[in-house]
Amino acid sequence: MPLTYRIRHYDTIGSTNDEAKRLASLGEPEGTVVSADEQTAGRGRSGRTWITPPGAAIAMSIILRPRIPAIHSTQIALLGGLAVLEGIRRIVDLPAQIKWPNDVLVRGKKVAGVLAEATFAGEALESVVLGMGVNVNAGPPPDFKLEYAATSLAAESGCPLDREAVMNAILAALDARYPQLGRPELAAAWSEHLAMRGEQVRVAGMTETIIGRLEGVTGEGAIVIRLESGEARMLLAGDVHLRGA
Numbered sequence: 001m002p003l004t005y006r007i008r009h010y011d012t013i014g015s016t017n018d019e020a021k022r023l024a025s026l027g028e029p030e031g032t033v034v035s036a037d038e039q040t041a042g043r044g045r046s047g048r049t050w051i052t053p054p055g056a057a058i059a060m061s062i063i064l065r066p067r068i069p070a071i072h073s074t075q076i077a078l079l080g081g082l083a084v085l086e087g088i089r090r091i092v093d094l095p096a097q098i099k100w101p102n103d104v105l106v107r108g109k110k111v112a113g114v115l116a117e118a119t120f121a122g123e124a125l126e127s128v129v130l131g132m133g134v135n136v137n138a139g140p141p142p143d144f145k146l147e148y149a150a151t152s153l154a155a156e157s158g159c160p161l162d163r164e165a166v167m168n169a170i171l172a173a174l175d176a177r178y179p180q181l182g183r184p185e186l187a188a189a190w191s192e193h194l195a196m197r198g199e200q201v202r203v204a205g206m207t208e209t210i211i212g213r214l215e216g217v218t219g220e221g222a223i224v225i226r227l228e229s230g231e232a233r234m235l236l237a238g239d240v241h242l243r244g245a
Contacts, residue, residue: 003031003175005062010034012054014041017117017131020061024119024127028063035060035167039133056138056152058167061131062174068182070125073118074221074236075181077102078190080114080130083177085193087170088112088134092157097195100214100223104134105195109151111135132170136163184219191217201225203235210235 006029013019013036020034039052039059052059064076081098088096088104088111097105104112115131135152137160154160180186191197194217201214203225210233212225222234 003171003178004029005031005033005171007033007035010036012036012038012040013059015039016059016061017115017129020063020129020131021117021119024063024129030063030065030127032063033060033171034062052133053138055163057136058132058134058163058170060167061129062171064128064130064178066125066128066178066181068125070120070123071220072182073116073125073128075186075219076118076128076130077114077116078186078217078221079174079177079181080116080132081112082186082190082193083170083174084112084114084132084134086173086177087166088153090169090173091161091166092153094153094156096193098190098193099195100217101221106151106153106156108195109149109156111139111151111153111156130174134166134170136161136166187217187219187221205235 016034016036016039020032023032023034036052036059038054081102081104084104085096085098088094094106099105102114103110112132112134116128118128119126135150137152137154139150139152153166177186196214197216199214200211202209202211210225210227212227212233215224215226217223218234220236222236225233225235227233
């Protein structure tokens with residue numbers, strides 16, 4: 001079944017994800033989209049701040065209620081990143097890649113981020129709020145501290161873009177990929193666009209840092225790192241950070 005989108009748009013909001021989570025808890029149906037021209041308290045993975053200047057970027061969060069086993073819930077962040085990448089490519093020809101687990105890069109600089117927040121009823125997946133932030137015509141303020149270099153679609157393409165057209169293209173790409181949740185073809189498609197694939201990378205976690213060659217992504221959304229010893233390590237996102245070695 002295709003997604004039926006219902007868009008709730010705000011001029012200014014604290015966090016589109018927080019509002020979407022509130023609406024989901026009240027029973028708002030799948031496909032509800034919370035979007036805003038300005039987001040004042042947006043956040044990314046591990047609680048990092050995501051800045052959305054007025055009228056410069058896309059800030060939106062979609063309520064999903066997928067009928068998949070809870071073990072596959074980690075695929076939803078993959079779904080979001082792939083939808084952003086494919087949506088961008090429907091509008092402008094840019095060499096976009098996905099940096100595991102949830103960023104979209106153009107020429108090595110971050111242009112978008114994805115945040116998936118799941119709610120469970122016992123062990124069953126009840127709903128997921130999939131947040132997407134895309135720098136369309138401007139990036140964060142130049143004095144804003146970032147852990148990764150940022151850019152915008154306009155800066156990389158050399159011309160301003162219609163934010164609504166980009167948003168609609170991303171939603172169309174999400175709708176096309178949504179039936180693949182829980183199936184291996186989603187991770188396979190995602191892996192085709194994986195930044196740093198085949199390169200030496202450093203993965204820093206809470207208890208250890210490993211260095212090895214990035215080989216790909218599993219069906220559950222874990223990256224596969226091949227160590228110098230030949231051992232293959234599979235790592236789920238959690239609170240780990242991937243960098244070039």
